[in-house]
Amino acid sequence: MRYLSTRGHAGRMRFCEILLEGLAPDGGLYLPEHYPQVDGATLTKWRGLSYAELAFEVLSLYIDDIPPADLKAICAKTYTEQVFGTPEIVPLRPLEEGLYLEALSNGPTLAFKDMAMQLLGNLFEYELGRRFESLNILGATSGDTGSAAEYAMRGKKGVRVFMTSPNGRMSPFQQAQMFSLQDENIHNLAVEGVFDDCQDIVKAVSNDLEFKRQYKIGTVNSINWARLLAQVVYYFAGYFEATSNNAQKVSFAVPSGNFGNVCAGHVARSMGLPIDKLVVATNENDVLDEFFRTGVYRVRGSTDTFETSSPSMDISKASNFERFVFDLLGRDGNKIKALFHDQLASQGSFDLSRDPAFKLAAQRYCFVSGKSIHADRLATIRNVWERFGILIDTHTADGVKVAREHRQPGVPMIVLETALPIKFAETIEEALGMTPPRPSRFDGIEALPRRVKVLPADVAAIKRYIAENVH
Ligand SMILES: *Cc1c(COP(=O)(O)O)cnc(C)c1O
Numbered sequence: 021m022r023y024l025s026t027r028g029h030a031g032r033m034r035f036c037e038i039l040l041e042g043l044a045p046d047g048g049l050y051l052p053e054h055y056p057q058v059d060g061a062t063l064t065k066w067r068g069l070s071y072a073e074l075a076f077e078v079l080s081l082y083i084d085d086i087p088p089a090d091l092k093a094i095c096a097k098t099y100t101e102q103v104f105g106t107p108e109i110v111p112l113r114p115l116e117e118g119l120y121l122e123a124l125s126n127g128p129t130l131a132f133k134d135m136a137m138q139l140l141g142n143l144f145e146y147e148l149g150r151r152f153e154s155l156n157i158l159g160a161t162s163g164d165t166g167s168a169a170e171y172a173m174r175g176k177k178g179v180r181v182f183m184t185s186p187n188g189r190m191s192p193f194q195q196a197q198m199f200s201l202q203d204e205n206i207h208n209l210a211v212e213g214v215f216d217d218c219q220d221i222v223k224a225v226s227n228d229l230e231f232k233r234q235y236k237i238g239t240v241n242s243i244n245w246a247r248l249l250a251q252v253v254y255y256f257a258g259y260f261e262a263t264s265n266n267a268q269k270v271s272f273a274v275p276s277g278n279f280g281n282v283c284a285g286h287v288a289r290s291m292g293l294p295i296d297k298l299v300v301a302t303n304e305n306d307v308l309d310e311f312f313r314t315g316v317y318r319v320r321g322s323t324d325t326f327e328t329s330s331p332s333m334d335i336s337k338a339s340n341f342e343r344f345v346f347d348l349l350g351r352d353g354n355k356i357k358a359l360f361h362d363q364l365a366s367q368g369s370f371d372l373s374r375d376p377a378f379k380l381a382a383q384r385y386c387f388v389s390g391k392s393i394h395a396d397r398l399a400t401i402r403n404v405w406e407r408f409g410i411l412i413d414t415h416t417a418d419g420v421k422v423a424r425e426h427r428q429p430g431v432p433m434i435v436l437e438t439a440l441p442i443k444f445a446e447t448i449e450e451a452l453g454m455t456p457p458r459p460s461r462f463d464g465i466e467a468l469p470r471r472v473k474v475l476p477a478d479v480a481a482i483k484r485y486i487a488e489n490v491h
Contacts, residue, residue, distance in 0.1 A: 029045055076096075182486055236490075300422075
């Protein structure tokens with residue numbers, strides 16, 4: 021399997037070459053040259069597999085530069101009951117007839133990002149060990165991504181994490197989750213500023229190619245292909261749990277921000293998994309819903325990017341969206357470059373409403389979308405609690421709300437549960453007047469000693485800190 025860039029660069033790369041990289045050299049995103057097809061006989065064979073075995077089968081179709089026995093061992097050590105809480109790893113729970121929740125949030129940080137990040141940690145350690153190299157991951161987080169990355173990389177050989185976050189602006193639970201880590205290879209940098217300052221610093225450091233090379237700076241952001249690939253697996257797992265034979269179809273509803281999660285659904289469907297609809301659920305930041313309704317993709321400025329009660333979906337642009345548009349427009353790298361490089365930079369938007377390909381988004385790729393706002397979230401959290409005794413988080417509530425608008429008779433609808441309610445306790449209290457339960461391993465984490473360095477929002481200060489802590 022070779023990988024290509026969405027912007028037409030001629031290079032063709034292998035999996036382990038792109039594993040440790042971010043963007044392609046032309047600024048595009050990596051995708052496989054083709055999607056391997058999974059036929060009915062293979063689906064039948066895969067039905068009986070454990071999650072780790074299923075992950076190995078799916079990953080094997082895309083990774084041919086890690087010996088199978090090694091890849092199998094990596095999957096087996098990643099997807100364990102000990103790390104994810106159940107032997108099924110991603111069990112389904114029924115709500116009303118034909119509507120299910122797929123639990124993706126029982127990993128170490130209680131959000132679905134663990135599903136991919138835990139694998140990434142093991143892949144990084146393996147590949148760096150094989151090359152006798154090390155990597156210093158620099159990131160910016162306002163919550164879920166940073167903690168998932170730290171819990172995946174803690175104690176891993178060859179990897180250090182430098183995670184910037186806006187000082188005092190994450191929820192107390194999230195701060196405690198990250199700052200209580202005592203591992204020597206994890207560095208929490210609380211920046212005196214807002215999330216955008218953190219992101220700007222990361223960008224500035226990464227653009228200093230000299231520094232980047234000298235200090236082996238890398239990232240783990242959501243455009244990493246390996247993360248997306250890891251997410252493909254749970255679409256297969258959810259399908260097998262909801263059906264008894266391959267003639268059946270299911271739909272998935274996905275609380276979306278950067279379009280990474282639902283893009284994995286698009287990949288699974290492109291491989292032949294019988295998915296009927298892919299339902300994109302957004303919050304007030306409805307960049308994606310607007311596109312699927314109108315054909316206009318309009319990046320938001322900071323003044324019209326809203327802070328909501330489903331904060332992990334508060335995006336101004338959807339960084340993985342380019343991958344889907346590449347497929348939608350017949351994999352024409354020049355067109356993608358014109359849209360995402362030229363037109364977005366000059367106009368901040370592009371309009372495909374008059375392009376004949378736009379109707380394929382619904383017809384061939386079966387995307388539909390919807391939007392959920394704070395009042396919907398509260399109502400959905402209450403409704404699901406009162407009817408089923410199940411507590412859902414704010415992001416999952418957006419998914420349930422939009423899923424219900426797209427139900428079709430006879431087609432099971434699976435909502436991906438992207439976080440546990442304890443991470444967003446304030447809104448649960450607003451909806452239900454009660455505090456969500458906390459898994460016992462997090463009891464008292466707010467009182468644990470903290471390992472965090474407060475630094476000014478200054479590129480030079482961050483660089484100095486990295487230089488002093490890389491040896
Ligand atoms: C990251 C995240 C999302 C959005 O996922 P994308 O892959 O960016 O679309 C939704 N919900 C939660 C809880 C998240 O952490």
